[in-house]
Each structure stands twice: as structure tokens, then as C-alpha cells.
Amino acid sequence: MAYDTTAPQPTPVTARYDMAQYDDLSGLPAASDLIALTAEQYSAIGLSGIGVSGGKVVPYSPPAPPVPLQTQAKNAQAWITQQANLAAAMGETFTADMKAYVIAINAIASGTDTTSTALPDQPTDVMTASAAAATT
Template sequence: MVDTTLAVSDLLKVAYPAQYYGRISEDHTLVLPVYDVWGLRDSMGRAITDLASIPAAGELVALTAAQVALLRAFPARGAFNISIDAASRTLVHPDRYYCDGGTPACFYDAWGYSDISALPDSSELHALTKEQWQARQDSASTGLQDYVWDHATGTLVEYTAPAVVIPLAKQAASEISGWIAMQASMASAMGETFTADMQAYVKAIRSIAGGTDTTSTKLPDRPATIMS
């Protein structure tokens, strides 16, 4: 005679094909804690003593071990709010941590938003590992590091914005309204005049600012002797 009896653990796996499940609230968010059905514990480590208290698998959302592991770190906003697609019974943002393709990239902890309407769809984002997310957070102590998603390699790389180049004519105009104006005011107050070198410097700066000089690549050095 063939023994057709199954162990309790086998019966559980038949009734609950995934190890982890969560209940779905009326507003289609994940109810915490979640169930480790095979281990008969919840995600807080408490034993499940009444199997009848667990809804049928068809009423729950199945979770992966990786998703349950991500529940161990609370969102920066202080509370989980994990949205569920009611039709498919899956998490709207299954990977929790994401960045977009911007330069630099914007980052999202998608499980911590009270309203996800402003969040891009997960298909428009790039999933990040917990380590990638944490590395970016840890950089805050020295100035938050910018990153960009490298589409060629499918990885997150550090990004440094290119230096802002101020047009030479604008530099010259600032020199006239700033340092030169200050020297002229001082010379007038002291009853002195600009030296020949200073006068030549002022003319050179005016030529750059006015667009007459279009060949210079930098401002000339300030003269050593200014007033006489």
C-alpha cells in the first residue's frame, strides 16, 4: 500500500507555493508584518501558532526572500507604505530602491512614500541593490555623492558635474565693476592717478568686455603698480 500522507511542511508548500506572503489592505498597500508561512513565523520573528489565522494564498501577495530582507531597514521617511497592484497582486515597485536616468540621477526609496502618484513607474527606473543605496546615503557626511546610470554597462557610476565655464567677456565685465572700480575709487580718494601699466590693463579689459578683443583666452595679469 502506498503511503499518501504528507508532512505538515509539505502540505503548507502545497497550499502556499511561496514561502513569504503579505496581506493586502483596503487601500492596496502591504500590511506588516508579513508571513514566513513555511517557517511558521512572521517577519518580526514571532511564532504563528494558528494556521487558520493566515488567509488563503489567493488572498495574499507573494513575496520573495529578497523583498522580505529589504523590510529590515526602515525608510528615511519613517514608515513603510508599500503599494500593491490589485489586479496582479504584486508590488508596484518590487525592488524598493531605484534611481532614474537623469544626470545626475534622482534616487527613490519607493517603499516610503505616502503617495506614489509622483513616483515614476518602475519600468522607467533602474533598480538598485541595498549596497548601492547605502553607499549613496553614507556619502552624505562628506557631501552627497552624485551618480549617473551608465546605460552601456547597466551600472551606477559616480558623477562629477563639469566645471562651469564663465565666458571671458563676462569675466572682464565683472573685473571692471569689481576690482577696477574699487581701485579707481581709492585713487580718487587719495588724489592719485593710475600708472601707465594700470591704464593699459583697464583698456585691455574694456576691449575684452566690449567684444573688440576676440582673440584673448584669459584676462591679462593685474599690474604690480596701480597708482602713482
């Protein structure tokens, strides 16, 4: 099995070679860059879910791919919509912090903010009672 010897480990297996099938090994990686397995080990390991760490075969699950910031912002808009519906149903309004959060999230989601590298933190104070609701 071949793997990227320079990658952070554990790292996925990048290729499998049945060396018995080759008469000429000149086009293959150097033996020092491969891990040999017996037929029994190969049968036990199977074809997926394995990686390499410290020169040994280990169980491996690839990390989840990163979610683009714009997608994260679009997902955050669902929470904002839920909060807006709750505020409207309860006769409340957004706090200044929540309004600023909505503006920042909308800018990232629409693509007008291209400099942010992370979403702002959700505000802890989302709603404030309206004057009409406070007097009833």
C-alpha cells in the same frame, strides 16, 4: 546605469534603467555599457551626486561651467572701479601698466576685442602719486 564610456572619468551617469521593467531590451544600451546595481546599492546611492570611474560608481560633482571671457572682463571692471575710487580719494593716478590693463579689459568687456582668450594679469603697481600729493 548608463554613462559615456568614452568621456574622461569620472563622468556623470547619463541614464538609469530598472531592467525588471523591460520585456524587450533591444532599445537599451549594450550590457557592457551599463553598470548593474543591486536594490541595496541603488537605495544607498540615491538619484544624484554619482558618477562612474574605472567601471565603478563614485561620488560625483559636475565641474563648474566655464565663465565666458567677456563675463570675466565685466567682473574685472568692478575691481578697476574700486581702484579708481581709491586713487581719486588719495589724489593718485593710475600707472601706465594699470591704464593698459583698463584699456584691455574694457575692450574685452565691450566685445571689441574678440581675439583674446584670457584676461591680462592684473598689474602689481596700480597707482602712482600725483605731483600735488607728492609735495604735501
